[in-house]
Amino acid sequence: xxxxxxxxxxxxxxxLLAAAQRGEQEAWDGLVARFGRLVWxxxxxxxxxxxxxxxxxxxxxxxxxxxMDQIKDxxxxxxxxxxxxxxxxIRLLRKRSLEIPDEHQEEQSDQGKDGPxxxxxxxxxxxxxxxxxxxxxxxxxxxxxxxxxxxQANYTEVAAALQMPVGSIGPTRSRCLEHLRSQFTxxx
Amino acid sequence: xxxxGQTGAEYDDARLxxxxxxxxxxxxxxxxxxxxxxxxAFAWADFDAxxxxxLDEQSLVGQTVRATGxxxxxxxxxxxxxxxxxxxxxxxxxxxxxxxxxxxPSELWWESAGGDSTSAKVDELGRFSLPQLPAGxxxxxxxxxxxxxxxxxxxxx
Numbered sequence: 001x002x003x004x005x006x007x008x009x010x011x012x013x014x015x016l017l018a019a020a021q022r023g024e025q026e027a028w029d030g031l032v033a034r035f036g037r038l039v040w041x042x043x044x045x046x047x048x049x050x051x052x053x054x055x056x057x058x059x060x061x062x063x064x065x066x067x068m069d070q071i072k073d074x075x076x077x078x079x080x081x082x083x084x085x086x087x088x089x090i091r092l093l094r095k096r097s098l099e100i101p102d103e104h105q106e107e108q109s110d111q112g113k114d115g116p117x118x119x120x121x122x123x124x125x126x127x128x129x130x131x132x133x134x135x136x137x138x139x140x141x142x143x144x145x146x147x148x149x150x151x152q153a154n155y156t157e158v159a160a161a162l163q164m165p166v167g168s169i170g171p172t173r174s175r176c177l178e179h180l181r182s183q184f185t186x187x188x
Numbered sequence: 189x190x191x192x193g194q195t196g197a198e199y200d201d202a203r204l205x206x207x208x209x210x211x212x213x214x215x216x217x218x219x220x221x222x223x224x225x226x227x228x229a230f231a232w233a234d235f236d237a238x239x240x241x242x243l244d245e246q247s248l249v250g251q252t253v254r255a256t257g258x259x260x261x262x263x264x265x266x267x268x269x270x271x272x273x274x275x276x277x278x279x280x281x282x283x284x285x286x287x288x289x290x291x292x293p294s295e296l297w298w299e300s301a302g303g304d305s306t307s308a309k310v311d312e313l314g315r316f317s318l319p320q321l322p323a324g325x326x327x328x329x330x331x332x333x334x335x336x337x338x339x340x341x342x343x344x345x
Contacts (some may be wrong), residue, residue: 025227025230041212058301066232126215130215145212173201180208
């Protein structure tokens with residue numbers, strides 16, 4: 001993120017929302033940088049084509065534009081965005097299921113698309129992790145994806161994204177990670 | 189079970205999550221266009237317009253139209269204007285037929301998030317028709333005789 005002013009390294013959601021309402025594009029961009037990945041991860045949790053997931057993400061951001069002045073709890077902005085994405089995603093799925101009767105798509109894998117050159121893991125480690133991940137129940141995969149995308153592992157945000165009770169996120173997360181780890185070591 | 193506050197396990201969990209994050213960044217990164225569009229969404233900010241919220245959405249799909257696609261009735265309501273819209277999914281896009289209540293505005297605009305816009309005449313009973321629109325997030329905008337702008341919530345209408 002571009003450095004804002006020296007006194008405050010990371011502006012709060014409330015600061016960014018307030019500045020955006022004064023018309024500052026930079027503040028808005030800061031919100032997109034902060035939550036863009038979370039919104040995308042929730043959108044990708046639905047079995048939608050990439051273009052539909054992109055529309056879903058865009059709808060959520062447009063909703064925030066029109067509701068910017070009505071966000072009562074700026075600290076919960078991530079949850080608000082996650083909930084909005086989930087609701088709109090359910091709407092879209094309902095609409096789709098009317099068009100395409102129960103065509104259950106397997107999770108789309110867009111692997112092999114050119115990703116960033118530099119990643120923390122080697123291609124081989126990626127492959128192992130990907131295989132381990134594929135062995136997990138879908139519920140676990142969705143949960144871990146949103147948790148991984150949620151910067152401070154904000155459980156309220158994750159609960160909103162997946163409509164799970166907040167209290168069950170921690171234990172489920174542990175179970176899923178445990179499961180992943182055992183698959184991972186089995187394969188390596 | 190390593191949940192009892194063992195820092196070693198917590199550290200391992202954090203590392204595994206970081207690895208997962210790296211994998212998702214690699215396999216399914218947020219497309220740059222998605223982020224660019226999200227930044228561009230800010231251009232739609234209009235704090236003076238009245239927002240008409242989606243109140244009700246009913247599917248009108250029956251056996252006969254099923255083959256041609258989705259058919260829905262949407263109601264958007266604001267303090268000064270209500271939009272009732274019948275949306276029909278077409279092979280490439282959709283068709284909207286609707287009515288604004290109370291009648292009065294003589295024109296109405298359809299706007300897509302991508303920046304496309306189409307206008308339609310509104311007749312003396314408030315009725316309008318938009319025969320061929322592209323898919324994707326969009327909204328309707330209408331101006332009342334007193335100058336109040338009313339927009340519907342963004343969504344896949």
